[in-house]
Amino acid sequence: MRRSSVTARRLAAVSVSLAVAAGAVACGPEDNDARTASGGASAKPAKGGTLTVLNSDPQQDFDPARLYTSGGGNVPSLVFRTLTTRNREDGAKGAEVVPDLATDTGRPSENATVWTYTLKEGLKYEDGSAITSADIKYGIERSFAAELSGGAPYLRDWLIGGADYQGPYKDEKGLDSIGTPDERTIVFRLNKPEGEFPYLATQTQFAPVPKAKDTGTKYEEHPVSSGPYKVVSNENDGERLVLARNTHWSASTDAERKAYPDRIDVRSGLDSSVINQRLSSSQGADAAAVTTDTNLGPAELAKVSGDEELAARVGTGHFGYTNYIAFNPKVKPFDDPKVRQAISYAVDRSSVVNAAGGSSLAEAATTYLPNQKSFGHTPYDHFPAGRSGNPAKAGELLKEAGHANGLTVTLTHSNAKDFETSPEIATAIQDALKKAGITVKLQGLEDNDYKDRIHDAKTEPGFFLAHWGADWPSGGPFLAPIFDGRQIVEDGANFNTGFLDDKSVNAEIDAINKLTDLDEAATRWGALDKKIGERALTVPLFHPVYKRLYGKDVKNIVISDWTGVLDISQVAVK
Amino acid sequence: MSDVLIASRAPGADLSVPGASGARQFWRRLRAQRAALVAAGAVAALVLVALAAPLLTAVEGQDPTTYHPDLVDSARGGVPVGPFGGAGGEHWLGVEPQTGRDLFARLVYGARVSLGVALAATVVQIVIGVAVGVAAALGTHWADQLLSRFTDVIVAMPLMIMSLALLAIVPSSFPRPVLVALVIGLIAWGNIAKIVRAQTLTLKGLDHVAAARLSGWGGWRIARRELLPGLAAPVITYAAILVPQNITVEAALSFLGVGVKPPTPSWGQMLTAADVWYQAAPQYLLLPAGALFVTVLALTVLGDGVRTALDPRAASRLRVGTGRRREAASEGSGGTDPEGPGGAEPEGPGGAERPGGAERGGAV
Numbered sequence: 049m050r051r052s053s054v055t056a057r058r059l060a061a062v063s064v065s066l067a068v069a070a071g072a073v074a075c076g077p078e079d080n081d082a083r084t085a086s087g088g089a090s091a092k093p094a095k096g097g098t099l100t101v102l103n104s105d106p107q108q109d110f111d112p113a114r115l116y117t118s119g120g121g122n123v124p125s126l127v128f129r130t131l132t133t134r135n136r137e138d139g140a141k142g143a144e145v146v147p148d149l150a151t152d153t154g155r156p157s158e159n160a161t162v163w164t165y166t167l168k169e170g171l172k173y174e175d176g177s178a179i180t181s182a183d184i185k186y187g188i189e190r191s192f193a194a195e196l197s198g199g200a201p202y203l204r205d206w207l208i209g210g211a212d213y214q215g216p217y218k219d220e221k222g223l224d225s226i227g228t229p230d231e232r233t234i235v236f237r238l239n240k241p242e243g244e245f246p247y248l249a250t251q252t253q254f255a256p257v258p259k260a261k262d263t264g265t266k267y268e269e270h271p272v273s274s275g276p277y278k279v280v281s282n283e284n285d286g287e288r289l290v291l292a293r294n295t296h297w298s299a300s301t302d303a304e305r306k307a308y309p310d311r312i313d314v315r316s317g318l319d320s321s322v323i324n325q326r327l328s329s330s331q332g333a334d335a336a337a338v339t340t341d342t343n344l345g346p347a348e349l350a351k352v353s354g355d356e357e358l359a360a361r362v363g364t365g366h367f368g369y370t371n372y373i374a375f376n377p378k379v380k381p382f383d384d385p386k387v388r389q390a391i392s393y394a395v396d397r398s399s400v401v402n403a404a405g406g407s408s409l410a411e412a413a414t415t416y417l418p419n420q421k422s423f424g425h426t427p428y429d430h431f432p433a434g435r436s437g438n439p440a441k442a443g444e445l446l447k448e449a450g451h452a453n454g455l456t457v458t459l460t461h462s463n464a465k466d467f468e469t470s471p472e473i474a475t476a477i478q479d480a481l482k483k484a485g486i487t488v489k490l491q492g493l494e495d496n497d498y499k500d501r502i503h504d505a506k507t508e509p510g511f512f513l514a515h516w517g518a519d520w521p522s523g524g525p526f527l528a529p530i531f532d533g534r535q536i537v538e539d540g541a542n543f544n545t546g547f548l549d550d551k552s553v554n555a556e557i558d559a560i561n562k563l564t565d566l567d568e569a570a571t572r573w574g575a576l577d578k579k580i581g582e583r584a585l586t587v588p589l590f591h592p593v594y595k596r597l598y599g600k601d602v603k604n605i606v607i608s609d610w611t612g613v614l615d616i617s618q619v620a621v622k
Numbered sequence: 623m624s625d626v627l628i629a630s631r632a633p634g635a636d637l638s639v640p641g642a643s644g645a646r647q648f649w650r651r652l653r654a655q656r657a658a659l660v661a662a663g664a665v666a667a668l669v670l671v672a673l674a675a676p677l678l679t680a681v682e683g684q685d686p687t688t689y690h691p692d693l694v695d696s697a698r699g700g701v702p703v704g705p706f707g708g709a710g711g712e713h714w715l716g717v718e719p720q721t722g723r724d725l726f727a728r729l730v731y732g733a734r735v736s737l738g739v740a741l742a743a744t745v746v747q748i749v750i751g752v753a754v755g756v757a758a759a760l761g762t763h764w765a766d767q768l769l770s771r772f773t774d775v776i777v778a779m780p781l782m783i784m785s786l787a788l789l790a791i792v793p794s795s796f797p798r799p800v801l802v803a804l805v806i807g808l809i810a811w812g813n814i815a816k817i818v819r820a821q822t823l824t825l826k827g828l829d830h831v832a833a834a835r836l837s838g839w840g841g842w843r844i845a846r847r848e849l850l851p852g853l854a855a856p857v858i859t860y861a862a863i864l865v866p867q868n869i870t871v872e873a874a875l876s877f878l879g880v881g882v883k884p885p886t887p888s889w890g891q892m893l894t895a896a897d898v899w900y901q902a903a904p905q906y907l908l909l910p911a912g913a914l915f916v917t918v919l920a921l922t923v924l925g926d927g928v929r930t931a932l933d934p935r936a937a938s939r940l941r942v943g944t945g946r947r948r949e950a951a952s953e954g955s956g957g958t959d960p961e962g963p964g965g966a967e968p969e970g971p972g973g974a975e976r977p978g979g980a981e982r983g984g985a986v
Binding site for chain 2: 344345346347348403406471478480490493494
């Protein structure tokens with residue numbers, strides 16, 4: 049038990065930011081307007097050509113054991129097939145989980161603690177050898193090895209014996225909780241009911257790894273492909289990654305990936321303004337280019353929206369993500385619900401949305417859960433502030449709370465230039481709260497310092513900007529880490545920043561985790577979110593909207609709600 | 623011409639002479655330079671604007687922190703509504719993208735931070751520089767060695783990196799503008815200390831100082847009565863160069879996010895926020911950039927004018943309207959100046975000739 053839950057949760061913290069990046073990878077704005085359809089994007093897609101991917105972050109540690117992805121990632125998903133995967137469709141349909149290597153999304157038994165999968169027939173690696181269930185078991189076991197860390201903490205938390213397992217290099221016997229009764233069947237035994245296991249099975253840890261070809265930490269240089277593309281070269285740890293067709297992949301076993309281009313050339317380490325500039329000029333190879341991690345900023349959007357040709361080449365997507373104000377009720381005066389409610393009423397969401405880049409890049413939020421069907425979004429607005437705040441109501445509450453002469457508080461934020469927890473958002477809140485008689489002092493921290501402090505129970509500030517994104521599009525990974533009382537970590541990375549430990553909330557989380565009907569679970573998550581919202585432990589501010597440019601020769605744009613970004617497995621350049 | 627000759631031997635000695643002649647001469651020389659006068663006017667205007675910031679914004683009817691969400695086009699990333707960034711009778715210079723805050727108000731309040739921090743930092747630099755320089759020159763051999771080597775270390779320190787480090791570790795509760803001024807002042811005094819030490823050593827060897835010493839005056843009295851007046855010229859000159867330097871350092875620190883904190887406006891901070899907007903809302907970038915450019919240029923030209931007026935032999939490298947072009951041309955044709963017109967060394971026969979030329983040229 050060396051790797052305690054603390055470690056696991058640290059990983060979870062990392063995962064959130066990575067999930068965003070991965071989400072960018074899987075970009076797929078719902079084709080929100082007719083302009084896209086009228087452009088070159090509507091022409092019939094054909095095979096061939098080279099797709100260039102212009103990115104800022106490199107594809108580091110390109111090993112299925114080490115990648116932290118939402119739904120298998122965007123570039124990784126071209127090389128690694130998993131038991132299940134995300135539905136490659138626009139909008140809300142794209143937030144569904146569908147079979148990939150398996151014939152279905154998993155058959156639960158024993159109260160959703162046992163999950164059984166059967167592999168499709170005729171599955172092959174890039175060398176033509178057959179993919180077996182033992183390879184998937186081995187791939188998962190590798191991810192427990194300390195030298196291959198980086199993945200999400202769920203497998204360790206959920207699988208029986210997972211907490212103590214050291215990986216196949218130290219423990220050749222493997223994990224007993226993963227059974228492979230025959231070459232095409234794999235059975236997972238969990239220590240508690242987890243109705244959302246099919247979502248987890250989309251992550252790259254569920255990709256097959258042939259034991260004979262495993263080279264340990266060197267495997268990332270040339271992982272054996274099960275998907276439509278194989279790695280040709282990988283320079284500087286994923287800075288430049290060239291993929292070519294895997295001739296042994298067959299579309300007849302893969303309903304999700306289209307694989308139109310012959311080659312994929314991923315170039316990273318570019319500045320975001322350079323990426324957007326190259327995509328907008330769209331010259332030479334850049335005409336067949338996309339980005340999987342770079343959004344348009346407010347100023348770039350202002351320029352693009354004034355140019356019809358460019359505006360037609362913008363994909364819009366929604367990733368399940370919420371930016372909010374968090375309170376620490378252990379710090380005065382935020383122990384008083386009336387103070388928290390007063391701030392909820394006083395917030396001016398229109399100026400916050402503008403600070404985040406305007407209504408095209410952010411949607412005002414009054415719910416903690418993202419405004420998407422798969423999360424079970426249930427609209428509520430317990431402390432209606434309208435578009436621009438209700439300072440009068442806030443003032444009344446402050447008076448009731450004994451702060452008739454005003455109140456001075458400190459708002460902690462990050463100095464990152466991300467338009468999320470950055471100074472722009474903080475000053476917008478400062479200005480709005482001034483109208484309600486609340487003087488806000490700003491405490492801007494260096495980004496790493498900020499993250500360390502807000503996730504440490506001992507240093508957590510009373511009033512700070514925060515954000516949260518889900519590992520998969522469901523209420524579970526969104527609500528449980530933040531509001532499950534048993535997930536409070538006193539020393540180590542803590543995400544339950546409101547220190548909520550409510551028996552009824554904890555019990556409802558357990559009850560929903562038992563559900564295997566994901567639609568029913570979504571409804572219950574939504575209802576739970578509404579109930580937790582009454583406590584005013586957070587003030588939801590906005591959900592981001594992703595806008596991304598793509599080159600003028602790029603066709604077949606698919607942007608799901610799962611990732612919010614263009615899905616490169618669907619893109620054609622001919 | 624005799625007083626000029628004295629000045630050439632002992633720089634600044636003309637100021638040490640009691641009475642109005644030195645100051646009068648200074649003003650005469652300064653007035654003779656049109657560029658310096660224009661620059662002085664610009665600096666005076668900037669200082670006035672900074673001091674009168676609350677008044678000016680009250681006349682405009684705006685303030686630097688109030689948001690105007692209705693004045694920006696939210697769907698287009700928050701670009702200001704209307705031509706020229708929404709400039710007009712309500713908002714003289716338009717509004718800031720995304721927030722709709724008044725740009726004129728932010729610009730004039732930003733002048734307070736830029737000028738205030740730069741001036742305060744300069745004062746700190748001069749106080750430390752003069753104290754260390756004089757102490758090194760008058761002290762024992764060991765004190766001189768110690769202080770001079772320490773000064774060398776300070777000069778060798780990279781200003782930006784040191785400032786970034788210092789500003790990052792000080793708690794954010796400390797008043798930020800004061801802190802920025804202190805940090806710049808405490809790091810960048812090395813050059814002024816070196817100049818003061820060299821000048822003091824020169825002065826120490828002069829007859830009137832030797833005479834004072836022979837009369838039994840103490841070190842402190844000599845420093846105060848005989849040395850400090852002689853140091854005034856180089857110190858004032860160097861200060862005039864330091865102020866614009868400090869303005870750019872403050873802007874750079876704010877640009878990097880460690881300077882003054884929002885919502886306090888500063889030009890450097892406006893530049894940071896504006897750098898991505900240069901295509902969509904160019905005036906947002908051009909206003910603070912232009913203000914910074916004009917201020918630094920005016921202060922530099924004024925500083926050069928002051929230097930020429932105080933110590934005319936140190937010919938200006940700036941040849942903007944100082945009337946020195948003609949002088950340089952005539953000198954060049956005469957071929958009498960072995961050092962060339964740009965020589966800044968106080969010694970040499972050519973140096974003694976130049977001030978007269980400067981006066982002549984400027985007076986035309």
